[in-house]
Amino acid sequence: MKLSAGTQASPPAANEKTTVARVPARGLPGRGGGRASYVEAAPEWRATTRQVCGLWPFIAGSGTPMVGVPIGRDLRSAATVCCDPISWFARAGLIANPSMFVLGKPGLGKSSLIRRMAIGLCGYGVQPLIFGDLKPDYVDLIGALGGNVVCLGRGQGSLNVLDPGAATAAALRLVGDARRKLSEDALGRRLTMVAALVGLNRRGRVTDIEEAIIAAALGVLDEHHQPGEATLVELAAVLEEGPETLRRVTLARDNDERYRAATDGLQASIVALIDGALGSTFARRTSTPVSLAAPLCIDISGIAETDEKLQAAVLLACWGEGFGAIAAAQALADAGLEPQRNFFIVLDELWRVLRAGDGLVDRVDALTRLNRQKGVGMALITHTMADLLALPNEADRMKAQGFAERAGFIAMAGLAADQLPAVEKVVALSQPERDLICSWSSPPSWDVVEEREAPPPGRGKFLIKVGGRPGIPVEVVLTGAERAVHDTNKQWRQR
Numbered sequence: 001m002k003l004s005a006g007t008q009a010s011p012p013a014a015n016e017k018t019t020v021a022r023v024p025a026r027g028l029p030g031r032g033g034g035r036a037s038y039v040e041a042a043p044e045w046r047a048t049t050r051q052v053c054g055l056w057p058f059i060a061g062s063g064t065p066m067v068g069v070p071i072g073r074d075l076r077s078a079a080t081v082c083c084d085p086i087s088w089f090a091r092a093g094l095i096a097n098p099s100m101f102v103l104g105k106p107g108l109g110k111s112s113l114i115r116r117m118a119i120g121l122c123g124y125g126v127q128p129l130i131f132g133d134l135k136p137d138y139v140d141l142i143g144a145l146g147g148n149v150v151c152l153g154r155g156q157g158s159l160n161v162l163d164p165g166a167a168t169a170a171a172l173r174l175v176g177d178a179r180r181k182l183s184e185d186a187l188g189r190r191l192t193m194v195a196a197l198v199g200l201n202r203r204g205r206v207t208d209i210e211e212a213i214i215a216a217a218l219g220v221l222d223e224h225h226q227p228g229e230a231t232l233v234e235l236a237a238v239l240e241e242g243p244e245t246l247r248r249v250t251l252a253r254d255n256d257e258r259y260r261a262a263t264d265g266l267q268a269s270i271v272a273l274i275d276g277a278l279g280s281t282f283a284r285r286t287s288t289p290v291s292l293a294a295p296l297c298i299d300i301s302g303i304a305e306t307d308e309k310l311q312a313a314v315l316l317a318c319w320g321e322g323f324g325a326i327a328a329a330q331a332l333a334d335a336g337l338e339p340q341r342n343f344f345i346v347l348d349e350l351w352r353v354l355r356a357g358d359g360l361v362d363r364v365d366a367l368t369r370l371n372r373q374k375g376v377g378m379a380l381i382t383h384t385m386a387d388l389l390a391l392p393n394e395a396d397r398m399k400a401q402g403f404a405e406r407a408g409f410i411a412m413a414g415l416a417a418d419q420l421p422a423v424e425k426v427v428a429l430s431q432p433e434r435d436l437i438c439s440w441s442s443p444p445s446w447d448v449v450e451e452r453e454a455p456p457p458g459r460g461k462f463l464i465k466v467g468g469r470p471g472i473p474v475e476v477v478l479t480g481a482e483r484a485v486h487d488t489n490k491q492w493r494q495r
């Protein structure tokens with residue numbers, strides 16, 4: 001506030017020149033001036049507007065919205081910061097779509113931030129879903145929240161890609177168009193999954209004719225089996241048998257030779273899939289069906305990092321299954337048979353997901369485009385923008401960059417200075433913001449008393465950026481209960 005000494009009582013006449021003496025910040029020097037040689041900082045208190053509504057004039061509102069999961073305190077003002085993509089989108093209208101993108105060096109607390117949001121959102125009735133936990137970062141949390149943990153990997157449970165999953169039961173409760181739409185959606189999903197798995201396994205594309213053959217074969221299987229009963233083994237058997245419906249698709253009619261010529265390649269690929277590395281996971285009946293009744297984590301951390309093909313295949317299958325279940329839940333809600341539910345999907349270690357195989361970029365792309373319509377909030381987590389730009393294929397690189405561009409907001413932990421230009425293609429950063437992010441990436445120092453590394457200075461600190469608006473620097477402080485389930489350095493400590 002500026003103080004000015006002047007003749008306030010009677011306004012000066014229009015032609016009269018007034019001189020207004022400015023009082024310096026420390027008061028007027030000289031006798032009776034009341035100059036203070038030492039200006040004390042005003043004490044600060046924080047209280048709700050209800051408590052301090054009568055106080056004036058030194059009252060300052062916090063710049064951060066109080067809508068969403070409380071994640072920590074603003075580093076400048078110590079105001080509580082509430083933030084999560086679903087509340088900011090649906091309740092506060094602050095962002096254009098319910099998704100967030102998290103960037104930052106490893107070990108700075110990205111997964112911990114998302115776990116905090118998952119806990120808070122769970123309290124709001126939003127179901128956290130982790131379709132493919134690669135580390136595992138979320139297994140303990142989902143267990144503690146009373147959710148389901150499904151393990152997938154070599155010798156660790158199986159997922160039948162021909163199982164329509166929750167869609168079958170849901171379709172039976174629907175009528176007319178809604179039933180038809182859901183059934184067709186489930187059929188399409190299975191077709192896409194089989195085609196994707198075959199493509200991944202043979203490292204080549206599946207042709208349009210082959211897709212038509214798979215679709216026809218799936219139709220034949222549905223006529224003879226209960227949903228979820230038939231597996232890839234039965235699919236291969238149908239191709240071998242060659243019923244009339246399949247022959248019609250291949251234009252082979254009664255000519256056996258032409259039928260074999262058209263289907264042999266596909267049949268060989270499916271048999272290779274069954275007998276190969278992916279068979280034990282995908283060619284058996286589903287061991288634990290995916291259920292969205294409670295928080296869910298599909299733990300795929302048992303798959304070795306070097307086993308990229310299996311990792312990619314399992315991720316694709318998990319997403320197919322998971323999104324099928326969401327589509328079924330939404331169809332029931334649209335028909336008024338179930339309450340409308342929202343989901344919070346976490347894609348952690350995105351760089352590994354994208355690198356795992358062809359087609360995964362497209363999958364994530366499709367998911368990030370759909371999340372608004374599906375009542376699904378999403379968090380994508382990776383280390384740097386360079387992860388997205390390191391893909392071999394130009395089209396994939398463009399799509400991957402789009403994930404960050406389309407995200408409702410970006411949360412940045414510490415990043416090296418050379419990573420910032422790529423970030424600035426997506427969000428504008430001011431110089432102080434740039435300095436802050438770089439300072440958080442400093443390595444930890446050595447604690448001579450404890451004789452071990454001190455925590456990194458940037459741990460738990462994030463800059464939340466919504467487009468070009470000034471960022472909100474926030475520090476996440478874990479609660480005792482969180483720390484008990486949040487220790488991703490567990491294995492190190494146990495040593």
Ligand SMILES: Nc1ncnc2c1ncn2[C@@H]1O[C@H](COP(=O)(O)OP(=O)(O)O)[C@@H](O)[C@H]1O
Binds near residue numbers: 476
């Ligand atoms: N805000 C925080 N305060 C204290 N420790 C934290 C905080 N955030 C994370 N940690 C700890 O730091 C380690 C790494 O966190 P994690 O969330 O896995 O990082 P990232 O996902 O960025 O690699 C974990 O042991 C976690 O318990």
Ligand SMILES: [Mg+2]
Binds near residue numbers: 110111112137349
């Ligand atoms: Mg992590």
